[in-house]
Amino acid sequence: MRVCGATACFAAQAGRHLPAIEGVLGVTADDDRDPDPEVSLQTVRCLGYCYGGPAALDGETPCAGPDVVDQVAGRVRPQAPPIPAADATGDPVVLAGIAAGEPPWRTWADTVGRRTPELVQQEVAASGLRGRGGAGFPVAAKWAAAGGSPDTVVIANADEGDPGSYADRLLMEVDPARVLEGLALACFACGARRGLVLVRSEYPQALAQMREAVERARADGHLGRRVHGSGVDLDVEVVAGAGSYVAGEETALIAGLEGGRGCARARPPYPTSSGLWGVPTVVNNVETLAAVPWIVSRGGAAYVRRGTPGETGTKLVCLSERFTHPGCYEVELGTPVRRIVTELGGGLRNGAELGVLQVGGPLGGFLSEQVLDVPLTETELAGHGAALGHAGLVAIDDRIEPLEVLRHVWAFAAAESCGACSPCRVGSRRGLELARTGEPPGDAYARMLRVMSEASLCAFGRRLPPAVRSLVRAYEDRLRGWGG
Numbered sequence: 001m002r003v004c005g006a007t008a009c010f011a012a013q014a015g016r017h018l019p020a021i022e023g024v025l026g027v028t029a030d031d032d033r034d035p036d037p038e039v040s041l042q043t044v045r046c047l048g049y050c051y052g053g054p055a056a057l058d059g060e061t062p063c064a065g066p067d068v069v070d071q072v073a074g075r076v077r078p079q080a081p082p083i084p085a086a087d088a089t090g091d092p093v094v095l096a097g098i099a100a101g102e103p104p105w106r107t108w109a110d111t112v113g114r115r116t117p118e119l120v121q122q123e124v125a126a127s128g129l130r131g132r133g134g135a136g137f138p139v140a141a142k143w144a145a146a147g148g149s150p151d152t153v154v155i156a157n158a159d160e161g162d163p164g165s166y167a168d169r170l171l172m173e174v175d176p177a178r179v180l181e182g183l184a185l186a187c188f189a190c191g192a193r194r195g196l197v198l199v200r201s202e203y204p205q206a207l208a209q210m211r212e213a214v215e216r217a218r219a220d221g222h223l224g225r226r227v228h229g230s231g232v233d234l235d236v237e238v239v240a241g242a243g244s245y246v247a248g249e250e251t252a253l254i255a256g257l258e259g260g261r262g263c264a265r266a267r268p269p270y271p272t273s274s275g276l277w278g279v280p281t282v283v284n285n286v287e288t289l290a291a292v293p294w295i296v297s298r299g300g301a302a303y304v305r306r307g308t309p310g311e312t313g314t315k316l317v318c319l320s321e322r323f324t325h326p327g328c329y330e331v332e333l334g335t336p337v338r339r340i341v342t343e344l345g346g347g348l349r350n351g352a353e354l355g356v357l358q359v360g361g362p363l364g365g366f367l368s369e370q371v372l373d374v375p376l377t378e379t380e381l382a383g384h385g386a387a388l389g390h391a392g393l394v395a396i397d398d399r400i401e402p403l404e405v406l407r408h409v410w411a412f413a414a415a416e417s418c419g420a421c422s423p424c425r426v427g428s429r430r431g432l433e434l435a436r437t438g439e440p441p442g443d444a445y446a447r448m449l450r451v452m453s454e455a456s457l458c459a460f461g462r463r464l465p466p467a468v469r470s471l472v473r474a475y476e477d478r479l480r481g482w483g484g
Helices: 008-013 017-025 068-073 094-102 106-111 116-125 139-145 169-174 177-189 204-219 250-257 286-298 300-304 338-346 379-381 402-416 420-438 443-455 459-474
Strands: 002-004 042-044 055-058 063-064 085-087 154-158 194-199 235-240 281-285 315-320 327-332 354-359 392-397
Touching: 002 017, 008 017, 008 392, 008 402, 055 068, 055 235, 055 402, 063 068, 068 204, 085 094, 094 169, 094 177, 106 177, 106 286, 116 139, 116 177, 116 286, 116 402, 139 177, 139 281, 154 177, 154 250, 154 354, 169 177, 169 204, 169 286, 177 194, 177 204, 177 281, 177 286, 177 315, 194 204, 194 250, 250 281, 281 286, 281 379, 286 300, 286 315, 286 354, 315 338, 327 338, 354 402, 354 459, 402 420, 402 459, 420 443, 420 459, 443 459
Parallel strands: 002 042, 085 327, 154 194, 154 281, 194 235, 315 392
Antiparallel strands: 002 055, 055 063, 315 327, 354 392
């Protein structure tokens, strides 16, 4: 049994579902010493049911909703509500299949053998598309950095680790062919003959859907030798991930695929020059790839007219269970966060008051109600100490004490740090210890935050101090001293 302890499920019932599930099962979470060999209980940091939590996985059977404890206990049938999804742009890009019924694979069939890889790269470069997995790196620049080697491997990163986001799960379960089409176009642009899709282990249905979609694509001639009569050979393999937040970072993901621990590696060398098994490797996230067919078919100039001049295009935004209308919405970048919260989300359910809004996962940052007019862009959010990330919006209402939210953030960090570097490994555990005591921190705490932000190996450790500071600012004087 895997029980979600991520922010949306924590916010739904203030974390009470976990001890209740421990009680009905008679075991302690994450305790290998439990005597019952028939039952094990593991906490995980997201199952992708943020819109309908709290959630658990009984083997591969999802249980989600306010009565999740009764579902786990067998008193009611397991429930797995579908993901609500809608377009708010008028012309969906990523949700073209889901919201507008646009069939997949047309762009691929029109491209392979008729256009050149350079032309595909040019259109994506003209679009200004940036990675939607959190790093925001220009996609065409990453493709070009691989150098066009036929040994190149393109990996679809489906290790959607930001708690609060379920956009990748939606795409893989409902429109998996569009993800594969985007991957095929990326492989074509990079000159690659091999693609991989790495799906996180917490998404068993997505894993099954992607594997089935690959088999259909082979049968329909979209993959294989001399695709659609061209000189292009391409095959795709779907692989299950190991289930770790940091394993979604591209060097950690590559290490896991090679059979090692999913820990971040120092760079350079960058994966585009020496990645999986030493060959050039391009890693793009699922939402990024799902945008590529629209861009290639309509042109980069059409895409660049969406969003803002500095940050073009659209973004999938996921709203958590605390909203009146939770779900996945496609919006243009630059849309005010307040509009997303009040118009699309309908505000908080049952008239609850917002305490803080988590943006882009626990390491993305937090906003108070007073600053929700900020546009949804990486640049504008950074001005408030937050980050776009996967753009999951998790509402935490004022029932939950600020110190409990702070403990939740540090607990996430301590559990998910890969341990590869001392600043993050030691700092995250020490931060949790201090937060659990509740005593005001001193100068040593402030120094620890500085060391983590400056010396951590990857963005996980470096992003934690800004996220903590943004939480402190959002709660104003209710967490005095905890910002370091």
